[in-house]
Amino acid sequence: MPRISLTPPRTLLMRIGAWYSRRTYGKVLDPGQAYGHHSRVLFSYVRLERSVAKWNALDAGLKHLAVMAAAARINCSWCMDFGYWEGHELGVPTEKIERVPRWREAPEVFTELELLVMEYAEAMTETEPTVTDELARELIGRLGEEAFVELTAMVALENWRSRVNSAFGLTSQGFAEACQVPVDR
Numbered sequence: 432m433p434r435i436s437l438t439p440p441r442t443l444l445m446r447i448g449a450w451y452s453r454r455t456y457g458k459v460l461d462p463g464q465a466y467g468h469h470s471r472v473l474f475s476y477v478r479l480e481r482s483v484a485k486w487n488a489l490d491a492g493l494k495h496l497a498v499m500a501a502a503a504r505i506n507c508s509w510c511m512d513f514g515y516w517e518g519h520e521l522g523v524p525t526e527k528i529e530r531v532p533r534w535r536e537a538p539e540v541f542t543e544l545e546l547l548v549m550e551y552a553e554a555m556t557e558t559e560p561t562v563t564d565e566l567a568r569e570l571i572g573r574l575g576e577e578a579f580v581e582l583t584a585m586v587a588l589e590n591w592r593s594r595v596n597s598a599f600g601l602t603s604q605g606f607a608e609a610c611q612v613p614v615d616r
Contacts, residue, residue, distance in 0.1 A: 432600060433461065433465070433599060433600045433601055433602075434598070434599055434600035435465050435468065435599050435600070436468070437461055437464040437465060438464070439464055439465075439466075439467030439468045440467070440468075442467075442470060444467075444470055444473060444474060445467045445473075448463050448467070448473070448477070449463075456606075457609070458604060458605075460513075460604070461509065461596075461599075461601045461604055462509070462592070462595070462596055462599070462601060463477075465595075465599045465601065479588075483584075483585070483588060486581050486584075486585075488575075488577040488578040488580075488581045489574065489578040489581040489582050489585070490578075491521055492521065492523055492545075493544065493545065493548050493574075493582070494581070494582070494585050495514070495517065495518050495521055495523055496523070496527070496531060496541075496545055496548055496549055496552075497548050497549065497551070497552040497582055497585055497586050497589070498510075498514060498552070498585055498586070498588075498589040499511070499514045499518065499528070499531040499532075500531055500534065500548075500549040500552035500553055500556075501552045501553070501555070501556045501586050501589040501590055501593060502514055502589055502592070502593045503531055503532040504552070504553050504556040504557075505556060505590065505593035505594060505597060506597070507592070507593035507594075507596050507597045507601075508601075508602045508603050509596045509597075509601040509602055509603060509604065510589070510592055510593045510596055511532070511603075511607075512602075512603035512604060512605070512606045512607045513604070513606050514528075514531075515528055515606060515607035515610065516606030516607060516609060516610050517606075519610035520610075526540055527540055527541065527545075531549070534546065534549050544573055544574075547566070547569060547570055547573070548570070548582065550566060551566055551567075551570055551582065551586070552582075552586045552589075554566060555583065555586045555587065555590070556586065556590055567579070570582065
């Protein structure tokens with residue numbers, strides 16, 4: 432059960448956001464409703480997400496696996512649910528999407544680079560982060576510095592998303608079910 436009301440004041444920004452959300456995702460996203468209680472935070476967050484959507488130095492599939500690994504590590508059920516849907520929309524194979532929360536148990540499903548990316552995402556997500564010089568060097572060598580910076584920023588952003596959504600008490604909105612991906616939580 433959410434810890435914050437999902438019925439914020441019906442401002443112009445919230446009405447526009449709800450319209451956009453329904454048009455893009457088929458429903459109004461709960462995080463947007465929660466952020467709607469503080470219009471400046473909502474507006475800044477939306478601007479950030481719109482800017483991030485334009486980043487393209489890192490392969491979209493790798494980016495998605497990193498985001499999902501961070502969300503799984505934090506155990507944000509809303510983010511995992513949305514992530515299943517988003518992965519499906521990106522064309523990430525269902526088997527990979529399903530295995531992200533337990534990627535270490537099924538390394539054969541992923542490439543060596545995908546495993547490194549998920550290891551990095553988890554290491555960044557730990558409190559305190561456990562990123563090693565060796566892991567960073569390996570990823571910079573394989574991805575290049577620009578994509579490594581993007582990977583790092585994406586994992587940090589997912590930490591924000593997952594920690595905020597978890598603190599708000601947000602849970603699944605049924606995105607995974609909409610793409611018929613079985614969710615094992």
